[in-house]
Amino acid sequence: MQKKIAIIGAGMAGLTLAQRLHPHAAVVVFEKARGVGGRMATRHADPFAFDHGTQFFTARHHDFAAFLAPHISSGLVAEWKGKVITLDPLKKISDRLWFEPHYVACPGMASLCKKMAEGIQVQLNCEVAPLIQAGPGWSLVDNSGRGLGDFDLVVSTAPPVQTCRLFESYLPTAHRLYQVRMQACFAMMFGWQKKWEMPWMAARINNSALDWLAINSTKPGRNAAVTSIVVHSSNTWATAHVDDDLGEVERALRAELRSVLQEDFDAPDYFSLHRWRYALLDKAHDDNTVDLPFYEHHLKLASVGDWGSRSRIEDVWLEANFLADEILA
Ligand SMILES: Cc1cc2nc3c(=O)[nH]c(=O)nc-3n(C[C@H](O)[C@H](O)[C@H](O)COP(=O)(O)OP(=O)(O)OC[C@H]3O[C@@H](n4cnc5c(N)ncnc54)[C@H](O)[C@@H]3O)c2cc1C
Structure with missing residues (x-):
């Protein structure tokens, strides 16, 4: 059966990843805003x-x-x-x-993100709530408690503070993502x-x-x-x-x-x-020498965004491709 992958965020990172994973898995992108692009x-x-x-x-x-x-x-x-x-x-x-x-x-x-979203399932106006584990995978709900489906892998592209909130119960408090x-x-x-x-x-x-x-x-x-x-x-x-x-x-x-x-x-x-x-x-910030994106195989959680290298569109695109290679390997 095809793997189900949820991507949180429809900015450059989320849509780059979705484009790469979409031919190999059932991918759904969830975006809290009413349009795609994020900081673009x-x-x-x-x-x-x-x-x-x-x-x-x-x-x-x-x-x-x-x-x-x-x-x-x-x-x-x-x-x-x-x-x-x-x-x-x-x-x-x-x-x-x-x-x-x-x-x-x-x-x-x-406009570039709009083009990248063509052919991808994107749910707009949908703010994902902190994650709940469901058997070996994840059950996603939105902020009003509405079920969004069960997934084998969840990737957050939300900024670090928001990603930590989403993954909170499952990330050790000493996790490197908290330091960004x-x-x-x-x-x-x-x-x-x-x-x-x-x-x-x-x-x-x-x-x-x-x-x-x-x-x-x-x-x-x-x-x-x-x-x-x-x-x-x-x-x-x-x-x-x-x-x-x-x-x-x-x-x-x-x-x-x-x-x-x-x-x-x-x-x-x-x-x-x-x-x-x-x-x-x-x-x-000295502690920003973290080596992201991260992909926690055992937790079936991943995260990517500009905090891994530099806040530049080009670097975000490269980081998201790097993570896609890891997931597809
Ligand atoms: C003012 C400013 C100027 C910049 N100038 C430049 C520049 O000139 N050149 C350059 O290369 N870069 C620039 N950048 C940096 C660049 O915009 C970012 O590095 C890049 O857009 C980050 O993309 P991303 O996909 O990682 O994150 P984002 O674009 O932030 O995407 C994350 C998405 O996740 C969504 N989200 C968050 N939480 C949830 C949730 N719980 N549920 C659902 N969705 C959620 C957000 O709504 C957002 O759309 C600038 C950034 C800013 C803010």
Whole structure:
């Protein structure tokens, strides 16, 4: 009989794994959000659209480049080209071009994950509750207690804290997954009903509570008749303020933007603030030298995501393929 595999999370890790395992097993992907993509997310607020999580991805590894090639040919993935400036309250503005291709999915970052989900059984709006062992396998239920079926193997791609919660009763408290630390990030989204006229399309921000600013509407396949801008806080600032009142966070970050950019961003036609509680792997945390993904054969549990190496789409894709090889071996 075919093995039944449950994958928790429909981001890049979960869908890469599902694509690899789907020809060999009965795979079901469970996703708590109403769409696929995870942190490869796009917020639509017509006529504006914002990639408020992943900004772009590189293709340094030949396997990932080979995976992308047909999507580049079809126009689903395209290179985002232009000038990037560096803003620094302590120095004068400098600019440069990127020295390697930076890709985006079109028309929004989640579009690549949508394509990857074709032909895969994905249950959206379905938050899996902490696992319950059922004989040699696992019985999954959602947060309202609804049964989701019995599975021979469960793979979580949820961020580490959430994966630990899902696996809680079955993972020893000293398990390495408990040691992984993620950093937060706040994303501000601004929209204006007019075209972007400046000669640059993104900015790195140094010595500030802000880290990055992207003119989202300059990415290929976006509505260039309007201006959609995404501004990210620094991860250090966000982690220190992650539980602050969102009104306070907005006030602080918008004041910071005014001082960095010396532009008045005070009257946008659209504004929104998003909190990413588990945005990126905390590289500064010494204990983050864990060797994930993990696959506990005896427990029939596995987990994969960006916490195993680096918070980069390309690395997540490689990690998920590595785990798929282990499971299929
Ligand atoms: C602000 C920000 C900027 C970034 N910028 C870049 C960048 O420019 N370039 C780059 O390469 N990378 C970037 N990254 C990192 C990149 O987005 C991540 O490394 C990658 O998307 C992680 O993919 P994943 O599948 O491991 O996790 P996720 O995308 O987080 O997917 C996990 C999924 O699990 C779901 N889930 C969690 N718990 C449950 C549950 N109980 N039941 C069901 N579903 C559940 C979640 O809803 C989510 O969809 C950025 C990330 C953020 C947040």
